Amino acid sequence: MIYLDYAATSGKKPMTVYSAVNDALINASGNPGRSGHKISLAAGDIVAETRFLCSRLFHAENPESIIFCFNATDALNLAIQGSVTKGDHIITSSLEHNSVARPLEHLKDAGVEVTKIKASLETGVNPDDVAAAIKENTKLAVFTHISNVTGTINDIAAIGKICRQQGILFLVDASQSAGALKIDVQEMNIDMLAFPGHKCLYGPQGTGGLYIKPGIELKTLKQGGTGSRSEMLHQPDDRPDKYESGTLNVPGIAGLGAGIKFIIDEGIDKIHARDKELTDMLINGLIKLPGVNIYSPLNHDRGPVVSITIDGFESQDVSIYLDQVFNIATRSGLHCAPDAHKTIGTLDTGGTVRISPGYFTDDEEIEACIESIGIISRGEL
Amino acid sequence: MDNSNTISRYVRQEIFAGLGKKGQEKIKKARVAIIEMSSIGAAVANNLARAGVGYIRLIDGDYIETAELQRQTIFTEKEAEDETPKAIAASEYLRSVNSEITIDPVITDINSGTIDNLIEDVDLIVDATDSMEVRLLLNEACHHLKKPWIYGGTLASSGMTMNILPGSNQPCLKCFLGEEEYSPGEQPTCATVGILNSAASMVAALQSAEVLKLLTGSDAVRHDLVSFDVWENYFEYIPVDKDPDCPVCGKKDYAFYGKVTGSQTATMCGKDSVQVIPKKEGEISFEKYAEKLSSQGTVKYTKYTLDFNDGNIEIKLFKNGRAIIKHVSDEKRAKAVYAEYIGL
Numbered sequence: 001m002i003y004l005d006y007a008a009t010s011g012k013k014p015m016t017v018y019s020a021v022n023d024a025l026i027n028a029s030g031n032p033g034r035s036g037h038k039i040s041l042a043a044g045d046i047v048a049e050t051r052f053l054c055s056r057l058f059h060a061e062n063p064e065s066i067i068f069c070f071n072a073t074d075a076l077n078l079a080i081q082g083s084v085t086k087g088d089h090i091i092t093s094s095l096e097h098n099s100v101a102r103p104l105e106h107l108k109d110a111g112v113e114v115t116k117i118k119a120s121l122e123t124g125v126n127p128d129d130v131a132a133a134i135k136e137n138t139k140l141a142v143f144t145h146i147s148n149v150t151g152t153i154n155d156i157a158a159i160g161k162i163c164r165q166q167g168i169l170f171l172v173d174a175s176q177s178a179g180a181l182k183i184d185v186q187e188m189n190i191d192m193l194a195f196p197g198h199k200c201l202y203g204p205q206g207t208g209g210l211y212i213k214p215g216i217e218l219k220t221l222k223q224g225g226t227g228s229r230s231e232m233l234h235q236p237d238d239r240p241d242k243y244e245s246g247t248l249n250v251p252g253i254a255g256l257g258a259g260i261k262f263i264i265d266e267g268i269d270k271i272h273a274r275d276k277e278l279t280d281m282l283i284n285g286l287i288k289l290p291g292v293n294i295y296s297p298l299n300h301d302r303g304p305v306v307s308i309t310i311d312g313f314e315s316q317d318v319s320i321y322l323d324q325v326f327n328i329a330t331r332s333g334l335h336c337a338p339d340a341h342k343t344i345g346t347l348d349t350g351g352t353v354r355i356s357p358g359y360f361t362d363d364e365e366i367e368a369c370i371e372s373i374g375i376i377s378r379g380e381l
Numbered sequence: 382m383d384n385s386n387t388i389s390r391y392v393r394q395e396i397f398a399g400l401g402k403k404g405q406e407k408i409k410k411a412r413v414a415i416i417e418m419s420s421i422g423a424a425v426a427n428n429l430a431r432a433g434v435g436y437i438r439l440i441d442g443d444y445i446e447t448a449e450l451q452r453q454t455i456f457t458e459k460e461a462e463d464e465t466p467k468a469i470a471a472s473e474y475l476r477s478v479n480s481e482i483t484i485d486p487v488i489t490d491i492n493s494g495t496i497d498n499l500i501e502d503v504d505l506i507v508d509a510t511d512s513m514e515v516r517l518l519l520n521e522a523c524h525h526l527k528k529p530w531i532y533g534g535t536l537a538s539s540g541m542t543m544n545i546l547p548g549s550n551q552p553c554l555k556c557f558l559g560e561e562e563y564s565p566g567e568q569p570t571c572a573t574v575g576i577l578n579s580a581a582s583m584v585a586a587l588q589s590a591e592v593l594k595l596l597t598g599s600d601a602v603r604h605d606l607v608s609f610d611v612w613e614n615y616f617e618y619i620p621v622d623k624d625p626d627c628p629v630c631g632k633k634d635y636a637f638y639g640k641v642t643g644s645q646t647a648t649m650c651g652k653d654s655v656q657v658i659p660k661k662e663g664e665i666s667f668e669k670y671a672e673k674l675s676s677q678g679t680v681k682y683t684k685y686t687l688d689f690n691d692g693n694i695e696i697k698l699f700k701n702g703r704a705i706i707k708h709v710s711d712e713k714r715a716k717a718v719y720a721e722y723i724g725l
Contacts, residue, residue, distance in 0.1 A: 033647065033648070036647050036656050040647075041645070041647060041658065044645070044647060045641070045645070048641050048645065049641045051494075052493065052494050052641045055494055056639070059497075061495075061498045062489065062494050062495045062498065063494035063495075064494075186498075227648065228648040228710075229648075229710060231653075
């Protein structure tokens, strides 16, 4: 199988990730931060180590500013719903995934105002448009770093600067960028960063996290056992306990730690350069095929995501051909981001075929993908 | 407005040949971090604020206690009674001393996860910690980030200080210490051997002078380690050579920096207690340790555990160095108690 669906989940991971999960299950199946015996402490060490690695990867102020969540959606919900109340105004873009768009829609029903800025396929959101959208009651700006449909990169540093100057909370959805692009939360003026563990960080599914800048207090969406201050009936205020009720996914977090270690050791610039090489190769091959339309930045840097449509074909059918005939895994449809398809004009035509390579993809796999799409587009099947 | 007629508050420093007006300008632009508001750290902070260092970050995770007032020069009985965090109390006092400079108090545990953010944007770091573990971490972090720092420590009537400077031919603290490593309970601490305020003030004075030299690029910067004892009457300059095989500055093989390997804490569910797990576990001789602590409070021990209680601090110590610090819910505070009584 040629796996080109990394934007959904990294289908191949470093071997160290598998062994870390296994080791954690065998040697550290205690409850972290609860019992204080050796196996509990071993589990606690795993959690502490991964928290530490996350904080280093994103250059957070301290490890306690990293909160473990089930995935990016979970993290985004905590960040969005935990920071705004009725009457507040939120700024976002037309490139967002439903993990942002749906919580915002839900809040709109509860009396929160939302402004959606139209983004460009090549360069994303224009930071000037963000500045212009700010109102008296603007509380939060939330933008994706890399579009999961087109690979478009938003200028997070420029938007962050504006938000910081205006005193607005800035939340970044790093679902496609954590592990793929350099992120420095302090330099980029990011207040909150939501990241999944199972995509470019190579962790297992069911892992992810939210960076919350020290000093920011969010409402908790869940309350419960933390292993600390158990005599108090109210949720403790200390981080990370305040936001981490319930037993954590220790084996998953062990795998996430191994994935991040791999990224730190390889170097994120090297990973991004390789991703760019792969998408360049893909685009340069696809652009020559008549009837194939590309929906990804051609003249600007991009994330490891390329979307296409083929004239005369339903996107869904193309992905099925690729899977059934050519043994190539891609994804087609709306990719949980209807606004993004409205932006690029593919909403009513059933979305796009998304081809998303990863660091473990080799050149031959890209060549095989181009060739297969050529066969489909020429109607040779 | 013409300020030429206004006498600078730093006039006595400006007419000092070693600094001059140019030196004073450099001091004003400089950023310094002080690691812990101990007897040494608070005294250094006091000197630097008065000398006009433009930005001073005061880092400490603990609060003031009455038994510290004997050697602390800027804290009060009221602050000890209120258990005011040391960084906050120091910042309030120093702002009233010099309103022209920026005082940045930070209440935090100092560990491999927090160290970068505490020191990467300053020009110089002053070490005033009583934890050897924090000091070894600082040595590695400063080597990695190429930051100059000033080691300073005191115990009983003695003290030591040394400038640790970046550069491939410069020795680091580990070059001086060698492989020597204490196990929990072996390390003398101010709770077991005491401390004189004069020794702490002496270290602070020596460090404060070196800060001004380093910030102004003076060629009078001291290269030797100073070791003294105000009771035993000696004051020595000890040259320290760079060790080409030093694990830190020779091989960059860090034991603390970039790793989660320092001492850990675990809160005890349902109790107002924190378990401290030292990085290096050992075998503590309860007999010897009980003798050291017996003047401080009640000490009882069995084959497995030693209980110490002075009416305020209560510690249950296990043979391997793990300890439960009771009546404490804050992990930073638990580590501070451990460092003071057992040694970190």
